[in-house]
Amino acid sequence: xxxxxxxxxxxxxxxxxxxxxxxxxxxxxxxxxxxxxxxxxxxxxxxxxxxxxxxxxxxxxxxxxxxxxxxxxxxxxx
Numbered sequence: 001x002x003x004x005x006x007x008x009x010x011x012x013x014x015x016x017x018x019x020x021x022x023x024x025x026x027x028x029x030x031x032x033x034x035x036x037x038x039x040x041x042x043x044x045x046x047x048x049x050x051x052x053x054x055x056x057x058x059x060x061x062x063x064x065x066x067x068x069x070x071x072x073x074x075x076x077x078x
Contacts, residue, residue: 017060024055 002014026049058066071077 017063019057019059020063022056022058025052026050027052 001009001011003009029048029050068077
């Protein structure tokens with residue numbers, strides 16, 4: 001659902017390009033696992049990653065400016 005300029009609610013689909021997610025950040029934890037007694041020199045570990053909802057984002061305006069600059073550099077547009 002979306003609202004138009006007059007405030008009316010419409011049922012349908014709309015798609016907006018708002019940007020590009022370039023990178024996300026994870027919190028990484030190393031947890032020990034209790035191992036059964038066998039001859040080994042390595043300490044077994046379990047790795048857990050959790051996304052912390054932070055990232056690097058390029059807004060749609062920035063992406064459009066980069067595309068325009070590329071096209072101008074290649075003499076594709078004036």
